Amino acid sequence: MESGDDEALISKENEDPKEDDAKTNVKNVKKKDEPAVDEAPGPPKKPAPSKRCLIAAVTVLGIVAIVAVICAYTLEPRDDDGNVDGAGDSRLKIDELARRLVVSHNGAIVLRGRIGRDLRTNDPIVDDASDRRNATWTGEANLVVDRVNMSDARAACFRVHWTATTRETTSLADSYDLSEANWYGGAETHKPAWPLETNASRPAGAFTSGDLYSNPSAYGSVLQPIWLSSVGVVIAVNRTVPLFVGFDGGSMRLEARLDPLAYPNYEGILELSYMLCVHDDLRALYDLVVETFFERPTGTPDQSLFERPIWSTWAEYKSNVNETNVLQFADDIIRYNFSFSNIEIDDGYSSHYGDFDFDSAKFPNASRMIETLHSKGFNVTTWVHPFANVDSQAFKEGLESQYWVKGSRETVGLVSWWNSQSSAAAVLDVTNPEAAAWFIERLEKMRSHYGVDSFKFDGAEVSFLPDVFSFDQMVGNPGEYSAMYADVAARFAPLAEVRVGYFTQHLPLLVRVMDKDSRWDLDNGLHALVVSVLTLSVMGYPFVLPDMIGGNAYDPDDFRKTVCPSGYDELFVRWAQATALMPAMQFSLAPWNSRCLDSSVLDPVRKAVQLHERFGSYIVDLAKESALTGYPIVRPLWWIAPTDPQAQLVNDQFLLGDDVLVAPVIRPKETIRTLYLPAGTWIDGNDGTTPFEGQKEIHYKAPTELLPFFVRKDSKAASLVT
Structure with missing residues (x-):
């Protein structure tokens, strides 16, 4: 300067x-x-x-x-x-x-x-x-x-x-x-x-x-x-x-x-x-x-989403999901003594991509299945998206009514996405009020017919539009397309989630971080998850949903196959710990999955969930504060030390509110965590008593079962530590 x-x-x-x-x-x-x-x-x-x-x-x-x-x-x-x-x-x-x-x-x-x-x-x-x-x-x-x-x-x-x-x-x-x-x-x-x-x-x-x-x-x-x-x-x-x-x-x-x-x-x-x-x-x-430049949230997602984990069928079953394994998944969550909010029925449940129904061959009685899940205490959401493959009934209906985004010749622009062949799908034109209303009506019919509570909204990135696209309404910046899709998703708040955002901080939705790989580093791994959550937070999106614990465990050549990397047990535990003091936790690959994980992970992962539950009311209060102030729930260290040059550089720690500092372990085989504490007196969150004076670097013992975190002395959060 x-x-x-x-x-x-x-x-x-x-x-x-x-x-x-x-x-x-x-x-x-x-x-x-x-x-x-x-x-x-x-x-x-x-x-x-x-x-x-x-x-x-x-x-x-x-x-x-x-x-x-x-x-x-x-x-x-x-x-x-x-x-x-x-x-x-x-x-x-x-x-x-x-x-x-x-x-x-x-x-x-x-x-x-x-x-x-x-x-x-x-x-x-x-x-x-x-x-x-x-x-x-x-x-x-x-x-x-x-x-x-x-x-x-x-x-x-x-x-x-x-x-x-x-x-x-x-x-x-x-x-x-x-x-x-x-x-x-x-x-x-x-x-x-x-x-x-x-x-x-x-x-x-x-x-x-x-x-x-x-x-x-x-x-x-x-x-x-x-x-x-x-x-x-x-x-x-x-x-x-x-x-x-x-x-x-x-x-x-x-x-x-x-x-x-x-x-x-x-x-x-x-x-x-x-x-x-x-x-x-x-x-x-x-x-x-x-x-x-931002608009404050008009409300908050459902309280349960902050207090208890979300469970998705995706990584555990991929598109092979069916009625039997959904019910088994729910029973296992309870049997292994894990808490829950939503159970998301992900890819593979519908008859065709684009049709909002349950494939009767896979789900003989979907309504009864959902009643059973409700009786066990689960909210039930299903995965939806703006695409319709050409073999779906939705594609035919939308084609007749001109509800799909047009291409260069003013006809439907066929696109490719991860569940279609090349140029074998259409994408909903949410700039068309009639198309958006039709989409909402079909979702409402699914909700009333089967009893689902809400939806996980996927897709709607600009990259999935036709190469040369034309909207019903003149939208010069296609970011407005994503914003309109998020507006549609908000109709199904407070249990809905979305993964796109463009000047949509005001919507009371969980905003999901993009899929992460099952690895440690900044190359789309666990470290990248921490930075992504921080980035979305300072962009004004307080209700950040971290991606699935442990990453997606994708086969590099086929995302529909699960491949668990070497050392996955440790990565899975550290991932669960990293999200324990984020706004929400999301499981997909089950902690008891014996193909990928040793049974030894169950206790430390369950401990991470219990930590999240203990701070659930604190997170809910922060969410309510966000609706009033526009402040993020997860905050960078510079939030409380804006002129501290070292706090400005820290990219592997974060704050939960002003008074909880979290330093997740993001490197393999690391048992001594070097971390930075801003000015102030901080109490060890794991024993509730040991004080640390801040504005300095410390070296903290962090065996695999332990998440390093600290609370500000005499704060509200201090009463939540053991």
């Missing part, structure tokens, strides 16, 4: 910029009255001789002189009366000629950017008017940089808005240096980095949701074009932008690009619009982000 700046600053004290609120995703922004559009402009202002400027005069018809001023220019945030907000002392300086942008806060530079990376010309015409900066690169693009008044006097927000001036401009790009801070957010990825700059090498790709299993280089199912930094800066891109994001050499590239494959429905002139906001530190910044 650098303080000061070697160039002169120009300050303005005029009214707020007047940008249409529809062009941003900003909430609660105060604006003043806009001057009349036809107000006669005043004469050009003469720049002070000490400023570095370029004056260009062009005589038109020998009578009218148009003067353009190009110079270093600074915007300062002001209160509603137009006074400079001295408390925040935040400034944005832009130099169009050098194509540089600098943001400072409290006298220190907190962000450096290079703007207009793909522009061909270098002769901007600048209109230094009102309280905005307007620059035009003739024949290419126009840039408006202005400020937005905020209710928090210590915060400042600046809007950067590019507009192409010709359809020949197909790319607008800015880049920002990440090297002087730690960065978080954006999207779930296959090999996640925390902070982002620790693995910031990724070619610019479409910032749209993808299935990380079929394409590990994609962005994941849950994504949000918002990035936070440790020096109190957030970059928040408008949700409508056809965005490409890349990382290289310590910088992040933000690019709006006309791309007929990634954004085939984007129409009109190309725009790149985003906000740069600053605050004092990460915690203050997060509050600003919640207030400005």
Whole structure:
């Protein structure tokens, strides 16, 4: 970080910029009255001789002189009366000629950017008017940089808005240096980095949701074009932008690009619009982000989902599920003395993919089976998705009514997904209100006919749409498709779950982390699970559902086959421990599965479940708090130590609320866990008495049956430890 700046600053004290609120995703922004559009402009202002400027005069018809001023220019945030907000002392300086942008806060530079990376010309015409900066690169693009008044006097927000001036401009790009801070957010990825700059090498790709299993280089199912930094800066891109994001050499590239494959429905002139906001530190910044860019949850998932594990038939039975083994699975859960909330009947129960029914050959009396499960205390959910294979009745009905996403020829666009042959399925067009209503009606019929309680909603990533897709409604950014699908899922709250998210933090749904492999490391293993949960949490999704305990145990060549890796017993136990103090636990491969696991895992896994149950009411209280505040349930260490540089780097620990610190063992054969405690007095969660003073690293004995965790002294959580 650098303080000061070697160039002169120009300050303005005029009214707020007047940008249409529809062009941003900003909430609660105060604006003043806009001057009349036809107000006669005043004469050009003469720049002070000490400023570095370029004056260009062009005589038109020998009578009218148009003067353009190009110079270093600074915007300062002001209160509603137009006074400079001295408390925040935040400034944005832009130099169009050098194509540089600098943001400072409290006298220190907190962000450096290079703007207009793909522009061909270098002769901007600048209109230094009102309280905005307007620059035009003739024949290419126009840039408006202005400020937005905020209710928090210590915060400042600046809007950067590019507009192409010709359809020949197909790319607008800015880049920002990440090297002087730690960065978080954006999207779930296959090999996640925390902070982002620790693995910031990724070619610019479409910032749209993808299935990380079929394409590990994609962005994941849950994504949000918002990035936070440790020096109190957030970059928040408008949700409508056809965005490409890349990382290289310590910088992040933000690019709006006309791309007929990634954004085939984007129409009109190309725009790149985003906000740069600053605050004092990460915690203050997060509050600003919640207030400005997120919506708080409208409710919470069912309390039982936080208190007791979810059990899925997927990994245990794959698609060979039937009535007999579902009932046996339930009986075994009880017999082995495990608690439960939902039992999810996953892949393989329906007659055809796309039909919401039970295959009568596999389930002779599905209604009676579900009654039996209810009598044992289980909630029952079934796995559903937006796909319909061409041999299903749903495909035929949807085809007649034009309920499927269209392809390039305005006919149904046939797609491939993990349960279809090549180009042998259609995908529901949830942008069509009639199609969405039809989908909901069919789910309601299944619920009333069989007695199921709710559904596990899978799919709906943009990567599963046709190569060139067309929606019923004009949706320029296909992320809105995923958001609409999540809205449909929310109709079946509070027991429903979904695995996609795009500006859908407000929905009272469990949001599932993408499938994880049965391995330890950051390459989609247990360590990656911890980072993914942290990433979704800071993206504003509090009700995170970790993936199945132990991973999916996939055969590398056939996901329908189960292959348990060497040392799986230890991995399974450590995975159960890692999720014990997360919002929810989810089992799929049974802890008593003798093909993969030794019976010795039962006791430590059961102990992990009992720990989760003990903290169940604490988690429920945190969920209720999330609905009020927008705060995540799982929090990074910097949440309580925002200026602690070591806390900002920790990617293998997390907080449950403010008062429980969890340090799961994520490496094989590790029995001494090196971990970091932030400032404060912490009590060993395993004995309830031993104190540790924080802001230092400790070495903790962690035999296989023990999860290292700590509670803040004299907190509510301290009463929950033994």
